[in-house]
Amino acid sequence: xxxxxxxxxxxxxxxxxxxxxxxxxxxxxxxxxxxxxxxxxxxxxxxxxxxxxxxxxxxxxxxxxxxxxxxxxxxxxxxxxxxxxxxxxxxxxxxxxxxxxxxxxxxxxxxxxxxxxxxxxxxxxxxxxxxxxxxxxxxxxxxxxxxxxxxxxxxxxxxxxxxxxxxxxxxxxxxxxxxxxxxxxxxxxxxxxxxxxxxxxxxxxxxxxxxxxxxxxxxxxxxxxxxxxxxxxxxxxxxxxxxxxxxxxxxxxxxxxxxxxxxxxxxx
Numbered sequence: 336x337x338x339x340x341x342x343x344x345x346x347x348x349x350x351x352x353x354x355x356x357x358x359x360x361x362x363x364x365x366x367x368x369x370x371x372x373x374x375x376x377x378x379x380x381x382x383x384x385x386x387x388x389x390x391x392x393x394x395x396x397x398x399x400x401x402x403x404x405x406x407x408x409x410x411x412x413x414x415x416x417x418x419x420x421x422x423x424x425x426x427x428x429x430x431x432x433x434x435x436x437x438x439x440x441x442x443x444x445x446x447x448x449x450x451x452x453x454x455x456x457x458x459x460x461x462x463x464x465x466x467x468x469x470x471x472x473x474x475x476x477x478x479x480x481x482x483x484x485x486x487x488x489x490x491x492x493x494x495x496x497x498x499x500x501x502x503x504x505x506x507x508x509x510x511x512x513x514x515x516x517x518x519x520x521x522x523x524x525x526x527x528x529x530x531x532x533x534x535x536x537x538x539x540x541x542x543x544x545x546x547x548x549x550x551x552x553x554x555x556x557x558x559x560x561x562x563x564x565x566x567x568x569x570x571x572x573x574x575x576x577x578x579x580x581x582x583x584x585x586x587x588x589x590x591x592x593x594x595x596x597x598x599x600x601x602x603x
Contacts, residue, residue, distance in 0.1 A: 341369045341560035344404060345553060346397070346427055347416030347443075348377035348389075348452065354592030355381075355446070355546035356417060362595035363553040367575065369560050371553075372408065374400040376427070377419045379452075383545065383587030386450035391419045394426040401430045411560035412436050414552050415465070417443045421457040428464035437559040440469035440505065441552035444478045458482060467504030471525075471565055473552045474500060475511045489517045493524040494531070501528050507565050509555075511548070513538075521577070525569050532566050536577040543583035543591030550593055551576045 343364050350356035357373050364371030376397055380388035404410070413436060418424045431438055442461050444453045453461070462482060466472055476496070480486045483499035493510050500508040512522040518538075525532040554572035563571065575598070582594035 339370060341411045341557070341562075342372060342408060343369045343553070343556050343560045344372045344374065344401075344410045344413045345416065345556075346374040346376060346401070346413065346418075346430075347441075347549070348379055348419065349375055350379060350381045350546070352382040352545075352587070352592075354383075354586070355549045359546040359549040359592070359595060360414060360416065360553040363550050363575075364557050366595050366598060367554060367557040369411075369557040372404045372410070374404065376423050377417055379417075381446070383589035383591055385589070386446050386452070389419065389452070391423060394422050397423060397426055398430065401427075405434070410434070410436055412439070412556040414439045414441065414556035416441050416549055416552065417452045418457070418461075418465075419452065420454050421460040424457050424460040425464050428460070428468055431465075431468040437470040437556070437565075438468055439552045439556040439559070440465055440472045441548055442466070442472060442474050442478050442482060443548065444481045462503045466500070469505035469507075470559070471507045471509055471555060471569070472500055472503075472505035473509045473511065473548065473555065475548060476514050479510060487512070488515065490515055490522050493522070494526070497524055497526045498528070501526070509569055511551070513547070523569075523573065525566060527565075532569070534570060534573045536573060539577075539581045541580060541583050543585055543593070544580055545583075545590045545592045546595075547576060547580060547593055550579060550595060 345360035558568035
């Protein structure tokens with residue numbers, strides 16, 4: 336019998352438009368040769384124009400899904416995304432405490448369109464309960480500001496932003512600098528507080544970037560599940576996401592998604 340691929344679990348919300356959330360996570364995991372599994376935390380009515388509605392699942396539904404997967408199938412890495420409320424953040428943090436595998440925390444606060452995906456009162460739970468469970472935390476600049484109060488606008492600000500995130504307990508912080516105001520490259524900083532890894536990629540002139548954060552975090556989790564080190568996993572994930580952004584396509588009347596299958600090729 337065939338040996339199963341590395342198993343990766345995403346704990347996140349659903350994007351009905353298919354560009355972000357659970358849908359993006361599972362597409363990414365498949366594209367990178369892993370078996371994706373899911374714990375759904377919330378349902379969104381969402382398309383290329385924005386988020387029209389959000390419905391949280393009960394904490395018990397999240398716990399049951401998690402144990403159903405972990406207790407039977409097992410996992411090699413976990414990625415968390417949209418958790419919506421303080422109760423769900425604390426529930427997921429408690430569940431992660433029982434694992435010994437790498438955990439990638441994408442502290443999702445707002446959607447690509449600026450729609451809130453995390454209750455304001457949940458921020459403290461993210462800081463005190465969830466981030467300490469993270470092997471890697473992957474905030475963008477807005478999420479860094481939301482969680483720490485530190486606003487990074489230039490490349491020189493990234494070390495200070497990373498220090499502020501690391502103060503909340505993750506082993507590594509990946510500060511995503513895609514919206515920096517200086518430079519022509521998309522610059523990210525990965526650090527554990529001792530060593531710094533600077534990751535640079537061309538900045539593509541493509542507005543269809545829905546799902547980049549979910550995709551990057553899922554790609555990191557997939558590479559960690561394969562046994563890569565954190566710096567190796569992040570570098571591989573950055574390369575994958577850069578290609579997915581370059582291949583992003585129009586969908587609907589707003590911001591289209593990145594192309595999760597860009598490495599798989601397309602028939603003419």
